[in-house]
Amino acid sequence: ALKQAVSEARVVYLTRGVPGPPNLPLVGCVPTVLNLFSDGRATLESMIKDYGNTVRLRLLNRVLIIAMDPDDVQAVCTHPALGSKPQLYSDLLGPHMGVGLVNLNGPTHRRHRKAITPSLHFDILKDFVPIFARNSELLVARLKAQHAGGNPFNIQKEFGRLTSTTFIQTVLSCQEGTATDIANVAKEADLLDEASHLMMWRAMRPWWFSDTVFKLLSAQAEPYFRTSRIMDQMVKRVLEDKLGEVARGEAPPPRRRMAFLDHVLRSQEGGLMSSDELREELKTFLFVGASTSMDYLSLMAYILSYFPDVQRKVHEELDSVFGAPGTPGSDRRITTDDLAHLEYTDRVLKEVLRYAPPIAVIFRVATEDVKLPSGTLVPQGCYVGVVPAGTHRIPEHYDDPERFDPDRFLAERSRGRHPYAYIPFSAGARNCIGLRYALMLAKTVTANLLRSFTILRAPGSPDRLADVKMDFSLTMSVHGGAYVRLQRRPAAAAAAR
Numbered sequence: 001a002l003k004q005a006v007s008e009a010r011v012v013y014l015t016r017g018v019p020g021p022p023n024l025p026l027v028g029c030v031p032t033v034l035n036l037f038s039d040g041r042a043t044l045e046s047m048i049k050d051y052g053n054t055v056r057l058r059l060l061n062r063v064l065i066i067a068m069d070p071d072d073v074q075a076v077c078t079h080p081a082l083g084s085k086p087q088l089y090s091d092l093l094g095p096h097m098g099v100g101l102v103n104l105n106g107p108t109h110r111r112h113r114k115a116i117t118p119s120l121h122f123d124i125l126k127d128f129v130p131i132f133a134r135n136s137e138l139l140v141a142r143l144k145a146q147h148a149g150g151n152p153f154n155i156q157k158e159f160g161r162l163t164s165t166t167f168i169q170t171v172l173s174c175q176e177g178t179a180t181d182i183a184n185v186a187k188e189a190d191l192l193d194e195a196s197h198l199m200m201w202r203a204m205r206p207w208w209f210s211d212t213v214f215k216l217l218s219a220q221a222e223p224y225f226r227t228s229r230i231m232d233q234m235v236k237r238v239l240e241d242k243l244g245e246v247a248r249g250e251a252p253p254p255r256r257r258m259a260f261l262d263h264v265l266r267s268q269e270g271g272l273m274s275s276d277e278l279r280e281e282l283k284t285f286l287f288v289g290a291s292t293s294m295d296y297l298s299l300m301a302y303i304l305s306y307f308p309d310v311q312r313k314v315h316e317e318l319d320s321v322f323g324a325p326g327t328p329g330s331d332r333r334i335t336t337d338d339l340a341h342l343e344y345t346d347r348v349l350k351e352v353l354r355y356a357p358p359i360a361v362i363f364r365v366a367t368e369d370v371k372l373p374s375g376t377l378v379p380q381g382c383y384v385g386v387v388p389a390g391t392h393r394i395p396e397h398y399d400d401p402e403r404f405d406p407d408r409f410l411a412e413r414s415r416g417r418h419p420y421a422y423i424p425f426s427a428g429a430r431n432c433i434g435l436r437y438a439l440m441l442a443k444t445v446t447a448n449l450l451r452s453f454t455i456l457r458a459p460g461s462p463d464r465l466a467d468v469k470m471d472f473s474l475t476m477s478v479h480g481g482a483y484v485r486l487q488r489r490p491a492a493a494a495a496a497r
């Protein structure tokens with residue numbers, strides 16, 4: 001404890017010259033951190049204005065250096081002494097996600113990456129597109145039935161159900177009519193959705209970080225631990241079934257029906273993990289994948305509700321690929337080949353990730369003293385944070401950064417941009433392993449949603465997107481929920497009249 005206290009005092013002392021919000025006695029910058037939770041973007045903007053691209057936040061006895069300059073971001077993402085995640089990740093996410101890539105460090109982390117990477121190859125992911133397509137068709141049908149009257153609703157809830165279902169199917173089992181048939185996963189999907197919400201809910205409330213206090217005083221503790229336990233049992237059951245199939249030498253399911261788990265169990269590299277380790281990784285994938293994808297889709301729909309012109313261009317592109325609504329074939333199922341033709345939609349989705357990156361902060365802890373390119377010293381034991389939304393708003397890299405402009409991602413306008421100025425998926429050895437999955441899912445869902453609808457702003461929402469409050473915790477979301485309205489696109493003949 002003494003060693004720890006000396007190390008913390010050293011960090012506080014050596015970073016005292018780094019600009020940052022004033023500290024209250026003992027607790028540090030608690031007010032700023034709470035403001036980040038409830039109105040993250042505005043707080044971040046005023047921090048950048050007041051202190052620049054490197055900001056020091058002290059919270060109790062810990063110091064966090066936020067590094068936003070792309071050269072510093074590159075150092076954080078690639079320096080061997082900054083490759084470790086702090087204990088915070090295990091404490092906050094561990095009860096649900098277990099011990100997986102997100103919170104592992106060192107050689108075990110590298111071994112798991114090696115074991116998993118081949119099972120997320122593009123050739124495997126493209127077999128998931130029919131599942132993405134079918135689930136988003138079901139979503140559109142439900143939205144037509146329930147929300148086509150133009151009533152405002154929180155679209156995040158709908159996306160939560162969609163992504164939970166999709167992840168259970170693609171990660172655990174896509175097979176129908178077998179012992180591990182969980183194709184009818186509504187119950188499990190609701191549970192995963194509830195569990196993810198509880199996980200993020202707690203991550204935004206530092207006063208509940210202590211397990212003892214949480215269990216004693218919070219009404220959410222019971223559902224929090226219950227959902228975590230049931231999810232754990234479900235994953236265990238499916239894994240045991242599948243391990244049994246492999247042990248009995250049963251033939252693998254047809255390739256198009258193989259889930260991520262089937263691939264890992266049958267790949268040579270998958271053998272690098274024990275079955276307990278694999279179980280933890282499956283939970284990690286379910287929780288991280290479903291919740292980040294839900295946030296991404298919700299931010300996409302909410303942001304687009306502010307930009308009818310951008311939607312019009314997406315509609316034109318979709319109509320050029322599928323035909324206008326109501327024309328023969330216009331409601332055919334989307335394919336992987338179609339995704340490659342949706343270039344404007346692709347730029348829109350990239351700009352959503354620039355404007356509102358769903359992962360709000362990436363934490364690291366320094367395992368030795370490191371000097372960042374900006375000259376800031378990150379002493380051993382100090383936390384360092386990359387905040388993509390801050391980096392994505394530096395005017396030298398993005399002119400007029402508050403403007404939502406998908407054409408920033410045209411090849412000619414992206415040329416020469418610093419490679420670490422766009423980091424929604426982080427970068428380097430610990431970048432997002434599900435990046436490609438996330439993009440394919442988001443594009444399929446966005447295309448299917450906009451084939452049928454125009455997204456309108458909900459009454460009462462701020463006039464300008466720049467005035468919308470965004471919550472920042474580990475993830476970013478619209479404060480109060482992603483409320484929008486939907487309008488059915490008219491059939492081509494009706495539109496022409």
Ligand code: HEM
Nearest residue numbers: 101102289292296359362424425426430432433434437438
């Ligand atoms: C738009 C959706 C997504 C975004 C914005 C996103 C972003 C990120 C970011 C920024 C990191 C680095 C976090 C850090 O170092 O603290 C990360 C890591 C990770 N992501 Fe994603 N992610 C998304 C979707 C997914 C999906 C769909 C999956 C699974 C299929 C996934 C699995 C992971 C895993 C396992 C890690 C940990 C990688 C490691 O440390 O080796 N993510 N993600």
